[in-house]
Amino acid sequence: MMLISLNCKENRNTMNSEKLSIAYMICTSCQKILRKQKEVRAPQPVTTGPTAFIPEKEIVQNNPVDGNTNLLILEEYSTTRHSDNTTRIMGLHPQYLESFLRTQYYILRMDGPLPFEYRHYLAIMAAARHQCSHLVNTHVNEFLQVGGEVEWLNGLEYVPQKLKNINEVNKILAHRPWLITKEHIKNLLKTGENSWSLAELVHAMVLLAHYHALTSFVFGSGINPKIDQDGAPAVSNFCLCNASNENNMEEVTLMYNSPGTSDSVSELEVLMERMKKLQEENEEEASQEEMATRFEKEKKESLLVITGAYEEELIPTSYMSRYVDDPSFGYKDFARRGDDHLPTFRAQDYCWEDHGFSLVNRLYSDIGQLLDEKFHVVRNLTYYTMATHEDVDTTMLRRAIWNYVHCMFGIRYDDYDYGEINQLLERSLKVYIKTVTCYPEKTTKCIYDSYWHQFKHSEKIHVNLLLMEARMQAELLYALRAITQYMT
Incomplete structure (x- = not known):
């Protein structure tokens, strides 16, 4: 490519x-x-495999997809018709990969409210918000293959007004979904000949959220670009003609250097001990007031998790910027100072199981079932192992990762003790989660290597799956709640 x-x-x-x-x-x-x-x-990355973060031999040794066990699933449901780098890495968890491919195939290939060229252009728009050239390139190709107008690839100003109208929602959904209101929905549904139908809008929201979240997985897993037939890596948003001196080249290659591993040999044992202690303490439930206080504390503490993303703003390349309007608009902490007026999204008032699922399934047939299955698979995915330990119940750890993502987006579960997050997620892991979820394009190998030094790469990829799906569900909850408020 x-x-x-x-x-x-x-x-x-x-x-x-x-x-x-x-x-x-x-x-x-x-x-x-x-x-x-x-x-x-x-x-170039130091590895020639599917990811710059994991040695290729470790992927081949542990990947059932590489072992041909899931080729039928790939052939039937892969939108690229083969095992690309993303599916190879997801293939470390074949049960999840099958659910992911079924869902992606459905929203891109099966009958639905949106024309096929709209679907791929929305994927381009979504991926471009995070400058994910890997996904943009893929869907530029797909867009042309389904007969899309070449002129649209000149940028947003060349697309139909209907697509232009949804760009504001794409921007907000990608970075600050809590700002979406029923007024945004009303504006899309009441624009004359360029109006969206409710069914089309739900399809679009699912597509946008899917590809925003997928960029988190691509960057969080260090997915490498494809290699062309001559052995040169495909280049998307970096041109060597811009590298005017040796120092510039050094800055590019630094992101692939391994930062070295931790000297601590007790990291795993400490986490195991904390999990055991929390399981014992859970027998004594805290009051609702105390639970609310712990959520507010964790929400405010997330402000103190400073990532490298704050240091500088990445400017989209000329190629990528054609699909991006207002590039300076990005993630801002939900709980940032001066914004106390932003209400917490209380899950008991609007949750996926009781509200989102039924709405999306009613307006876009069967997609709710596919999404629900995918969320269920990733949240319950376990091999009852943790690094070198076996017969481990990791439910508490998986829930802490999921709920931490939702906490950063202002979503609170009344029945969850947010004190567990600080016990189970050490600071380097929090930095990784925040970067991958909120600023995925700024993820580096250093950040990936900085946490869970004793864990397997497949376990870290499992973390990325949780981050991707938690982010997608958070975006959908805000979008679907706004649609519900408009309808009522």
């Missing part, structure tokens, strides 16, 4: 706008530089 790099002088001076819109060529000078690795340090 290859892309135009709009920053290359060669491209700017010789290509007309029609050729630029095709978006399939890469600057020839960049190709030459990439292939002369002995002369120039190209910005």
Whole structure:
């Protein structure tokens, strides 16, 4: 898969706008530089496998998909018709992979309210919010294969007004979903000939949330771009013509350096002991007032989890920026100072099981069932192991990760003791969760390597699956609640 790099002088001076819109060529000078690795340090990962974070041999050894056990599922439900890098990594957990592929295939390929070209363009718009060239490239190809208008690939200003209208919701849903209101829904449904139907809107919301969340998995797992037939990695949003000096190249390659492992050999034992202690303490339930206080404390403490994302703002490349409006709009802490007026989303007032599931299933047939199955699979996925320990009940740990994501998005469960989060999620893990969930494009190998040094890579990928699905459900809850408020 290859892309135009709009920053290359060669491209700017010789290509007309029609050729630029095709978006399939890469600057020839960049190709030459990439292939002369002995002369120039190209910005490539140190691994040639599906991820820059995990040695390929460990993926092959532990991956049932690589062992052909799930090829029938891949052939039937993979939208790319083969095992791409993302599905190979998800294949470390084949039970989840099957549920994921069924859902993705349904929203992209099966009968539904939206035209097929709209589906892929919405995927492009969603992935571009986080500058995920891997997904943008994939769906540019898919968009053209289903007969999409080439002109649309010039950017948002070239798409139908109907698609332009949903861009504001895409932006808010990707970064601050708690800001979506019934007024946003009303504006989309009451715009004359460019109006969305309720069914179309639900389909669009599912697509947008799906691809926002998938960018978290792609970046959180260090998914590598595909390698072209000549052995050069596909380049999307970085052009070597922009690297004017050696220092720039050093900054690019640094993100792939391993930060070294922890000297602590008791990390696992400490976590095991805390889980055991919490299980014993759970026999004595705290009052509702105390539970509410612990939630507010955890919500405010999430402000103190500072990630590298705060240090600088990434500017979208010229190619990516065509699909992004208001690029400076990003995640801001739900509980940030001065915003005390933002109400907590109380799960007992609107939850997936009692409200979201039935609404989405009624307006977009069968998708509710598929989503519900996917949420259920990932939340209950366990091998009863934790690093080197066997026969371990990891329910408490999985729930803490899921609820921490929802806490950052202002969602509270009255029956959950948020004091468990601080006991089970150490600071480096919290930084990783916040980065992958809220600023996925800024995830680095250093952040990935910084937590759970004694755990298996497959267990860390399981964390990424939880983050992806928790984020998707959080976005859907806000979107579906706004639709419900509009309808009532």
